[in-house]
Amino acid sequence: MKLEKFSMGIGDRFGHQGRAQLAAFVTAAGRGVHVTPVWNKSNREHLIVHSEPAAVRTEADDAVKALGWKSSYRVDADHIGIKTVDRFLPVSDFFTIDVADFIGKPTSEPGVENVIRLLEKTGLRPDIPHVSARFELTHDKINAIAAKYLAAVKEAGRVYRHIENARGRGNFITEVSMDETDRPQTPEDLLVILAALATEGIPVQTIAPKFTGRFNKGVDYQGDLAIFEREFNDDLAVVAFAVRHFGLPEELKLSVHSGSDKFSIYAPINKAVKRMNCGLHLKTAGTTWLEEIASLAAVGGDGLAFAREVYAGALDHFDELCAPYATVIDIDRKALPSVEKVNSLPGDAFAAMIRHNPHHAAYNPSVRQLLHVGYKLAANAGTRYTSLLHHYAEPIGRSVTENILDRHLLRIFA
Numbered sequence: 001m002k003l004e005k006f007s008m009g010i011g012d013r014f015g016h017q018g019r020a021q022l023a024a025f026v027t028a029a030g031r032g033v034h035v036t037p038v039w040n041k042s043n044r045e046h047l048i049v050h051s052e053p054a055a056v057r058t059e060a061d062d063a064v065k066a067l068g069w070k071s072s073y074r075v076d077a078d079h080i081g082i083k084t085v086d087r088f089l090p091v092s093d094f095f096t097i098d099v100a101d102f103i104g105k106p107t108s109e110p111g112v113e114n115v116i117r118l119l120e121k122t123g124l125r126p127d128i129p130h131v132s133a134r135f136e137l138t139h140d141k142i143n144a145i146a147a148k149y150l151a152a153v154k155e156a157g158r159v160y161r162h163i164e165n166a167r168g169r170g171n172f173i174t175e176v177s178m179d180e181t182d183r184p185q186t187p188e189d190l191l192v193i194l195a196a197l198a199t200e201g202i203p204v205q206t207i208a209p210k211f212t213g214r215f216n217k218g219v220d221y222q223g224d225l226a227i228f229e230r231e232f233n234d235d236l237a238v239v240a241f242a243v244r245h246f247g248l249p250e251e252l253k254l255s256v257h258s259g260s261d262k263f264s265i266y267a268p269i270n271k272a273v274k275r276m277n278c279g280l281h282l283k284t285a286g287t288t289w290l291e292e293i294a295s296l297a298a299v300g301g302d303g304l305a306f307a308r309e310v311y312a313g314a315l316d317h318f319d320e321l322c323a324p325y326a327t328v329i330d331i332d333r334k335a336l337p338s339v340e341k342v343n344s345l346p347g348d349a350f351a352a353m354i355r356h357n358p359h360h361a362a363y364n365p366s367v368r369q370l371l372h373v374g375y376k377l378a379a380n381a382g383t384r385y386t387s388l389l390h391h392y393a394e395p396i397g398r399s400v401t402e403n404i405l406d407r408h409l410l411r412i413f414a
């Protein structure tokens, strides 16, 4: 099973927007921008909203049928490990094997020697087309990097083989993710990691490193754009080199996690991908939930009342909601308006605070991030929330489609 050149992961916390999300891919395809939709949901998300992996498969299949989508689509078991993968096995055909927790862990398993031997074939000063500066490797350097990532690669191998046993070789897409960690991986790290994945026999099709800078939830990229661009270009060059020399699948590509709403890096990403004529996977989650809550605020009445309630609840449970996301949010508490202030605003004004329009004077990235992590409160509201989704399906769906199409697909892949 191959993954197409361009693919985008779309999360849908509450499972109601599959058709609205797919409508964006249909329109993009009509304009010549062909991107494979991948519905992703992590185990953590399933636990918080009390959903089952089978529901994501049903949502995707329904949307595809309803819209007559003839191209391929995937269902991603996002950020799984050996303990959480089993209930995804019957329904997912894309697996994001998350081994970030194993980075830097000691292991007594052999493997470093094989990585060094593979890298020696292309030399300690490998000739990698398009990198910003020639890599200067040494045996010590390779040894140190391989040792740091070996436990993670070995774990990825265990999880991969577990999935392969259940689904059969070639019947699923394999992604390996290392993004949920504190320190970014350099292009040199990536080269060694890909060599290690190759020696472990993992036919990895997408790899999600941690890039430099902050990838905060639902808001723009924070970091040095020039450094990001150089690193991203080098990473693309390394991936192409690894495909050619390490025997990895020819469609192997980078996966950008927490990729939603990173407007300032879309242009450099688009440019780099075109220059290399390579593929890309961009994974998003949560941006659709924010469209739901912003649209409810805008419709007024019971929708606005619910949005206000979620905001008040999120302020009340600030620490509890933010703790699991500490490394991926930066909320300025002083920038958060009081409940009284928010309750005095008309729906449009509250929605403008939430919607990701950086040029709008009312846009408030702290409010947006707080509501991003506040989806648990809507989950706890159960059918009260989902009946609002049904009742206002039309305006919400319009916003969901527009967000995926105009702010994401056409900026990244066109």
Ligand SMILES: [Zn+2]
Pocket (backbone or CB within 6 Å): 079, 177, 179, 180, 208, 257, 258
């Ligand atoms: Zn991730």
